[in-house]
Amino acid sequence: MDLPIIHYSKSEYIETDTGNKVSRKSVICGSQNIVLGGKTILQTGSVIRGDLKRTGTGHAVVVSVGRYCFLSQGCVIRPPCKTYKGVFSYYPMKIGDHVIIGEGTIVQAATIGSFVTIGKNCVIGRFAIIKDCCKIEDNTVIPPNTVVPSFSIYKGSPGKLVDELPESIQEIYEARTKDRYAKFIPRAD
Amino acid sequence: MLAIDAPPGQGKTHQPFVHYRCLCSSPGSSATASTKSSSSSIHDHEADSTAAGTSSAADMNIDNTAASSSSPAPSSAGALIVRASPTSHESLFSEHHNPRSTEEIFASGNSSDEHGSMSLSRLYFCDSCGEIRCPKCTQDEIVCYYCPNCLFDVPTASVKSEKHKCSRNCFECPICQNTLSVVSDDPDVSLYTPGMTTAAGQYHLSCNMCQWNSNEIGMTFDKPTGLAVQLQKAEDGLPDVKEFGRLKDHLEKYFRVHGLKQGLPSSLLSSIQSGTLQSLRYVSSTNHKAQQSDDIAHYTPAVQVVEDTENLEKLMSITSLDETTSMKQRLLQLQNQTYSTQRLQPQRIHLRIKKSRRCRSCRHILVNPEQKAQATRFKINLVALNQLPNITIAHIQPMIVQTVSTVILRFTNPRQEEAHVSLEAGDGANPNHGVRILSENFTIAPFNEVWEYEVGTLTAPPGQAQEDVYDKTANSTSIMLYITPVAPGEVKIPLFVTFSFKARKLQTETGSPKLPSQLVLSGAAGRDSMPPAPEVEYVDKKVSFWTVIGFGDAVPTLSS
Numbered sequence A: 001m002d003l004p005i006i007h008y009s010k011s012e013y014i015e016t017d018t019g020n021k022v023s024r025k026s027v028i029c030g031s032q033n034i035v036l037g038g039k040t041i042l043q044t045g046s047v048i049r050g051d052l053k054r055t056g057t058g059h060a061v062v063v064s065v066g067r068y069c070f071l072s073q074g075c076v077i078r079p080p081c082k083t084y085k086g087v088f089s090y091y092p093m094k095i096g097d098h099v100i101i102g103e104g105t106i107v108q109a110a111t112i113g114s115f116v117t118i119g120k121n122c123v124i125g126r127f128a129i130i131k132d133c134c135k136i137e138d139n140t141v142i143p144p145n146t147v148v149p150s151f152s153i154y155k156g157s158p159g160k161l162v163d164e165l166p167e168s169i170q171e172i173y174e175a176r177t178k179d180r181y182a183k184f185i186p187r188a189d
Numbered sequence B: 001m002l003a004i005d006a007p008p009g010q011g012k013t014h015q016p017f018v019h020y021r022c023l024c025s026s027p028g029s030s031a032t033a034s035t036k037s038s039s040s041s042i043h044d045h046e047a048d049s050t051a052a053g054t055s056s057a058a059d060m061n062i063d064n065t066a067a068s069s070s071s072p073a074p075s076s077a078g079a080l081i082v083r084a085s086p087t088s089h090e091s092l093f094s095e096h097h098n099p100r101s102t103e104e105i106f107a108s109g110n111s112s113d114e115h116g117s118m119s120l121s122r123l124y125f126c127d128s129c130g131e132i133r134c135p136k137c138t139q140d141e142i143v144c145y146y147c148p149n150c151l152f153d154v155p156t157a158s159v160k161s162e163k164h165k166c167s168r169n170c171f172e173c174p175i176c177q178n179t180l181s182v183v184s185d186d187p188d189v190s191l192y193t194p195g196m197t198t199a200a201g202q203y204h205l206s207c208n209m210c211q212w213n214s215n216e217i218g219m220t221f222d223k224p225t226g227l228a229v230q231l232q233k234a235e236d237g238l239p240d241v242k243e244f245g246r247l248k249d250h251l252e253k254y255f256r257v258h259g260l261k262q263g264l265p266s267s268l269l270s271s272i273q274s275g276t277l278q279s280l281r282y283v284s285s286t287n288h289k290a291q292q293s294d295d296i297a298h299y300t301p302a303v304q305v306v307e308d309t310e311n312l313e314k315l316m317s318i319t320s321l322d323e324t325t326s327m328k329q330r331l332l333q334l335q336n337q338t339y340s341t342q343r344l345q346p347q348r349i350h351l352r353i354k355k356s357r358r359c360r361s362c363r364h365i366l367v368n369p370e371q372k373a374q375a376t377r378f379k380i381n382l383v384a385l386n387q388l389p390n391i392t393i394a395h396i397q398p399m400i401v402q403t404v405s406t407v408i409l410r411f412t413n414p415r416q417e418e419a420h421v422s423l424e425a426g427d428g429a430n431p432n433h434g435v436r437i438l439s440e441n442f443t444i445a446p447f448n449e450v451w452e453y454e455v456g457t458l459t460a461p462p463g464q465a466q467e468d469v470y471d472k473t474a475n476s477t478s479i480m481l482y483i484t485p486v487a488p489g490e491v492k493i494p495l496f497v498t499f500s501f502k503a504r505k506l507q508t509e510t511g512s513p514k515l516p517s518q519l520v521l522s523g524a525a526g527r528d529s530m531p532p533a534p535e536v537e538y539v540d541k542k543v544s545f546w547t548v549i550g551f552g553d554a555v556p557t558l559s560s
C-alpha cells in the first residue's frame, strides 16, 4: 500500500532553506550545535539535546542528522556520555541519510548509518553503532556499545539478529523516505 | 443471517498486498495442480524436498570451490542448510518451462500460499533466463567472513582453525548473549599499551545488559588483549572437542583414500561440533553398520560415556530453575553443555558471512557484494525491484460482498526503456471473485533521474499517444480495476502480467553461461551486463509472471 499523505498545520512547522521541516512543538536544545542535512522532518514532541556537549570546548557539532530523515513524534536524540579517566563527558552523535526513527524511541548511539529504520518505543543504548542498511523492530532494546552490522534485523531485549534484509533494501528505504517527505504536506487552510 | 455470513477468523484482519510468484511456486503444467487450489504449490514443495534429500551425493561432485553449496543461517549458528544440487533443479525447471495453455494456467488459478509468493523486494530476476527467482531458486556462495561485532574481515584460511569465531576481543555473555566488554578494576586506567605494568587479574569481562561478570566464575585476565587465545586454548582442551577432532580426522582419511570430494567444506564442519558424546556413539555405531558396503574402519571413541549419576542427583535437588542453565544457554556451548551456571563460559562471537547468489537454473551470478565486510555496495545486484514493474495499490475501496469496489493499481517502471504491460486475470480462483480490468494493455514511460524529485507532478511526456488509462505520471501508469467479491473473508486475485521492453543485448547470450566460479568471484562477470561496444544493441524482451494481489477482507452485505 502507498504511504498515506500526512497533512500538517502550516503554523506548527518551520521550513528551512534546505527543506527541513521542524515542528515548533519539538524540543531543540542547543540548536547551534545541531546540523540537519536537508529535507529532514522533526515531528511534534521530538527532542534533540544539542546542549549536551563535551565540557570546556567551544562551538562543536553535537548532533548531526543527514538528509531525508524522519524523527517521529516523541523520539529523543541524546548524545552518549561516559566517564573516562574520572571525567564525565558527552560525545557527539552522527545520524546518516534516509533514517527513520519511530515514535517514543530513545537514541543514545554513537553513530547510526544511512538507510536505517528504527521502530517505535526502542532504546538504542549509549555508544551503540548501527551500520548502514539496518532495521530495528518495534520495542527493541539495543544495549550500550552494541554493534549492529549492515543488512541486519534486530529485535527483542537485548536486541538480537532475527533476520537479514534483502539486497534491495537501500533502494527501498531511499524511496520510502523520499516518498514520506513528498507526502508530508501542509494542510490547505 | 449476518452471523452465518461473517468472515471466518474474525480476529485477524488481512492487509492489502501485492506478491509476485517465482516459477517454482507458479501454477505448473501437471494435471493434479489444476484441479484443487493450492495443490500446485504443495506439489512443488514436495518435489523440492525430495530433490534436496536425494541429491546430497550429487552435490559433492558439483561443487568445485571449497566453500560453496551451503551456508550457515545467520541466526542459528552452525545450522547447516544443504541445498539441492543445480542438476536436480534443472529438471524441475524444464518441467515448468513447457508451454502451457492459458486455460490450464487459469484453471489452476489462485493457488497462492503465503510461502509461495512474496513481495518484489525479496525476489531476483535472472536476465539470462528471463525469469523471476526466489531465494530458494538461488544458490548461495560465501564471499567473505567477518565478525559482526568488530567488523574485521577474517581470511578464509584462518576461519577453520579459529572455529568460525572471532579471534579478537569479541565475546558474548553466557547468560543473555549480549556482547561483553573488557573492564578493569581500576577506573582510572587509560588505554592499554603493550609493556604497561598491570595488576594481576585486573581485567574481566562484564555484560552491560544482565550485569554478569566473569569474576563470578573466577575468570580474570592480566592484560586486556589476547583474551580470545586464552579462551580458545581452554575450549580446545575439552574432551568433546578432542573427540570431535578425532572423529573428523578418521572420516577425512576415508574421504581422501577414496578420492571423494568432501560434500561440506570442513571449515563449516568445525562450527557444528556436535558435542554430546551420545551423538558420537551414535555415529560410530552407524558407521559400523555401513562398514560392509563402504569399508570405513571402525571408529573407537577415546572418551567413554559413563552414567552421570552425580549430575542427576544435583539436578533432582534443584529448587529454582535459576540454578540450572536453560536449553538455549546449553546449546550455545555445545562443547561442554553444562547444567551449572557457574560453569558457563563467555563465548567468542560467531562469524557472519557475506554471500553471493547464483541462478540455480543457468548458474549466472545474480548478486555479488563487494568483498569487504563493511561495504554495502554490490558489484552485481540483479534484484527484481530494479528490473520488473513495481505494482502498488494506489487506492482501494472497502470490499463488500456482491458490490463493485474500485481499486487503482499503479505500475512503476524501474527501467531506462519504455515498457509495455498486458494483464490477464486468472479466473480459476476459489473463491472466484469478479474482476474487471479497465485497461489490459498499456505502456509505462522509462525511469528518469530528473523525475525522481517531482513524484506525481509530471504528466505523460509530449508526443505520447494518450492511452485509456486511469493516470500517467513520470515513470508510472495507474489503471482501474473493478472487484466484486463473491464471498466474505480475504479477497485476493491472481493476475498474470506480461512485461515487454527493449533490453541491451547481453554478451553472455552468445557465449557460455557457465563461467568458472573463480573468474566470477574476482569480479570479471561484472562487465557482462555492460558491453564495452559503443553502439548498444537492443533486443525485445518479454517476461511473464504471476502475481497475487490481496485487497483486504470483504464484509458481507447488509441486505444478505
Ligand SMILES: [Zn+2]
Pocket (backbone or CB within 6 Å): B022, B023, B024, B025, B133, B134, B135, B136, B137
Ligand atoms: Zn523459486
Ligand SMILES: [Zn+2]
Pocket (backbone or CB within 6 Å): B147, B148, B149, B150, B151, B152, B166, B167, B168, B169, B170, B349
Ligand atoms: Zn570480533
Ligand SMILES: [Zn+2]
Pocket (backbone or CB within 6 Å): B173, B174, B175, B176, B177, B178, B207, B208, B209, B210, B211, B212
Ligand atoms: Zn548478559
Ligand SMILES: [Zn+2]
Pocket (backbone or CB within 6 Å): B126, B127, B128, B129, B130, B359, B360, B361, B362, B363, B364
Ligand atoms: Zn538464470
